[in-house]
Amino acid sequence: MACVSYEFERNHRVVVVGGGPGGYEAALAGAQLGAEVTLVERSGVGGSAVLTDVVPSKTLIATANSMGAIQRIARLGVRFSVPDDAGRHHTPDVSVDLRAVNRRLKGLASQQSEDMRESLEHAGVKVVIGEGRLDGPGRVVVSTGRGRTAHDFDEFEADTTVIAVGASPRKLPTAMPDGERILTWTQLYELDEVPEHIIVVGSGVTGAEFASAYMQMGSEVTLISSRDRVLPGEDADAANLLETVFTRGGMHLMSQSRATRVEREGDGVVVTLADGREIRGSHCLMAVGSVPNTNGLGLEEAGVQLDPSGHIRVNRVASTSRPSVYAVGDCTTFLPLASVASQQGRTAVFHALGDAVVPTELRNVTSNIFTAPEIASVGWTQKQIEDGIAQGEIYKLPLDTNPRAKMLSMKDGFVKLFARTGSGTVIGGVIASPRASELILPIALAVEHRLTVDQLARAFSVYPSLSGAITDAARAMHIVA
Numbered sequence: 097m098a099c100v101s102y103e104f105e106r107n108h109r110v111v112v113v114g115g116g117p118g119g120y121e122a123a124l125a126g127a128q129l130g131a132e133v134t135l136v137e138r139s140g141v142g143g144s145a146v147l148t149d150v151v152p153s154k155t156l157i158a159t160a161n162s163m164g165a166i167q168r169i170a171r172l173g174v175r176f177s178v179p180d181d182a183g184r185h186h187t188p189d190v191s192v193d194l195r196a197v198n199r200r201l202k203g204l205a206s207q208q209s210e211d212m213r214e215s216l217e218h219a220g221v222k223v224v225i226g227e228g229r230l231d232g233p234g235r236v237v238v239s240t241g242r243g244r245t246a247h248d249f250d251e252f253e254a255d256t257t258v259i260a261v262g263a264s265p266r267k268l269p270t271a272m273p274d275g276e277r278i279l280t281w282t283q284l285y286e287l288d289e290v291p292e293h294i295i296v297v298g299s300g301v302t303g304a305e306f307a308s309a310y311m312q313m314g315s316e317v318t319l320i321s322s323r324d325r326v327l328p329g330e331d332a333d334a335a336n337l338l339e340t341v342f343t344r345g346g347m348h349l350m351s352q353s354r355a356t357r358v359e360r361e362g363d364g365v366v367v368t369l370a371d372g373r374e375i376r377g378s379h380c381l382m383a384v385g386s387v388p389n390t391n392g393l394g395l396e397e398a399g400v401q402l403d404p405s406g407h408i409r410v411n412r413v414a415s416t417s418r419p420s421v422y423a424v425g426d427c428t429t430f431l432p433l434a435s436v437a438s439q440q441g442r443t444a445v446f447h448a449l450g451d452a453v454v455p456t457e458l459r460n461v462t463s464n465i466f467t468a469p470e471i472a473s474v475g476w477t478q479k480q481i482e483d484g485i486a487q488g489e490i491y492k493l494p495l496d497t498n499p500r501a502k503m504l505s506m507k508d509g510f511v512k513l514f515a516r517t518g519s520g521t522v523i524g525g526v527i528a529s530p531r532a533s534e535l536i537l538p539i540a541l542a543v544e545h546r547l548t549v550d551q552l553a554r555a556f557s558v559y560p561s562l563s564g565a566i567t568d569a570a571r572a573m574h575i576v577a
Contacts, residue, residue: 108449111236111254112136113228113393116143118424118437119260120212125445126256127219134252135221136228136238140206141213144262145434147205148282153305155201156284157466159192160309161530164468166190167312171505191290192313198285224250230257230394233418256420256448259400259408260441261393263386263426271297271358271382277365278358278380281306291315291379295367297355298383299326301465304338306381308467311345318348318375320355320367327465331478333492333510334471334528341469341508350375358382388427403429412455414444422448431458462540464533469509472536475524475543476514487517488524493569495529500560506530511565513539513549513573520548520575529562538566549573 110126112119115137126133140147167190177185216223226240236257238250265280267273275283281302292315296307299321307319319326319342326342326349327335342349350369357368358380365380388406395402401409401417408423410416410430416423422444424430425437439456447453465471476486495501495509509529516523525539542552553570557563 108132109253109255110134110258110445110448111228111252111256112258112260113230113236114143114258114260114262114389114425114427115141115212115223116145116260116262116425116437117434118441119143119258120216120441121438122258122260122422122424122441122445123216123221124219125442126449127216127221129445129449129451131256131445131449133221134224134236135216136224136226136236136252138225138227140209140225141216141223142205142209143260144264144282145437146208146212148285150434151205151208152201152285153281154466155204156197157305157309159197159201160312161468163190163192163314164312168505194290194313195288198287202285226250229392230259230398230400230421232394233257233398233400233420254420256422256445258414258441258444259390259393259395259416259421259423259427260425260437261389261427263388263432265382266385266387268382268384270356271380273382274360277360277363277378278382280382284381287379291377293318293364293377293379295320295365295375295377295380296383297358297367297380298385299323299328299351300383300385301327301330303381303383305466306383307342307347308338311342311347312468316346316348316377317342318350318377320350320353320369320375322352322354324351326351327471330465330471331473331512331526331528333478333512334473334526337469337508337510337528338467338471386426386432390427410440412443412457413447413453414440414456415447420448430456431461431463433461433463436461460540460544462536464536466533469506469528469530470532471526471528472532473524473526474536474540475522477524478512478514478526481514486514486523488514489517489573490514491569491573493565493572495562495565498560498562498565498568500562500564501529503560504530506562511535511569513566513569515549515573515575520550520573521546522549522552522570527566531562535563535566538563548575550575 108131110131110133112135123135226238228238231237236252295318311317354370367375410428414422424440426432462474481488492512512526514524522542549570557567
């Protein structure tokens with residue numbers, strides 16, 4: 097589809113520092129509105145989200161889910177066997193060739209990065225590979241080499257600057273990654289074999305996702321959580337369900353346990369807990385959060401306010417404390433999701449160039465945790481309703497009552513809807529299910545457009561289908577006139 101260009105804006109110079117989802121969308125939006133756009137990226141278009149985070153991790157998880165599906169397929173009456181030389185049939189071993197998996201996922205990430213670069217250049221965006229920093233609010237200096245000569249630096253004047261530098265895994269001095277046995281999530285894709293016993297430190301989204309994936313691929317997994325349960329910030333029913341699945345699968349869950357040190361020990365690792373206990377395994381994944389890549393960018397010198405954590409303070413249109421400087425994505429105080437970064441990027445440039453803007457409403461953001469089962473959510477939470485922050489009714493429908501789920505032998509999961517007391521307006525929901533990331537969209541649309549449960553219930557879902565659980569839940573919440 098051809099983009100509409102607004103040539104009257106051609107003299108507006110937009111410089112985007114960082115080429116992840118937010119920077120990419122900001123650059124495309126600027127080009128669409130006719131601005132002169134330069135995008136600066138240090139490693140490759142797509143940034144860490146494409147090259148070392150979202151794309152490779154979800155590809156790995158897709159492989160793990162396929163492995164899990166093979167293991168569960170016997171419940172559907174499917175049997176695998178191969179004959180030996182004597183004609184006797186045996187059940188074959190099913191295993192993961194992690195080297196091939198990692199080769200594939202890195203290839204997919206590289207191809208996605210190249211596709212994004214071509215899209216930018218086709219739109220007229222100048223892509224510069226280098227390290228960018230602010231030299232005041234209206235100039236970006238880019239280091240394109242080793243910095244030994246003047247020719248190793250480029251300077252770009254900017255009427256609008258968009259900072260989209262993302263974040264990196266947090267590293268603890270007592271558990272420094274070595275890239276072989278003690279790992280961050282960006283280093284997992286160099287492994288040649290599935291870990292025999294991987295210890296995951298951190299039970300947030302990243303820790304839970306990788307713990308789930310490696311469990312399905314056959315690793316012994318120990319998940320260490322400093323809190324009282326997995327996914328402490330998520331829906332309690334979903335977190336409890338996930339713990340049940342993890343425990344049933346043989347995972348060792350260690351709640352209210354704080355890791356104080358991780359050390360290499362021969363061909364393995366030893367994790368020391370605060371109470372003195374030691375856990376030994378073959379590998380350790382440190383999933384203890386991330387830090388914004390804002391250090392050394394000249395932000396404070398340019399008058400851009402940062403939080404003590406280093407995150408850039410922004411409002412709902414991605415404006416910073418400097419009118420000409422915007423910031424998007426994981427380096428900001430907003431929600432660290434690729435979809436949010438993309439929306440912020442478009443919003444920032446639309447606002448800067450005077451186009452119509454709809455400020456980002458975090459209440460409408462849909463998120464998903466790619467465990468097995470997946471957990472998707474949108475809108476107000478059950479805890480907020482129970483705490484009186486929002487006025488709403490709650491209805492939960494177990495997935496095993498859905499006919500399509502029964503056909504597919506899906507036993508773990510539910511659909512939960514939240515509706516405003518009195519009006520029946522859908523204000524949120526949670527889905528725990530395979531492919532919850534796909535199923536949550538109807539609830540997200542209902543939240544975005546303020547549909548009532550009766551309006552949602554009147555939509556025709558296919559019979560039988562997993563999405564039918566959503567309309568069934570909505571019908572159960574019928575508002576009597």
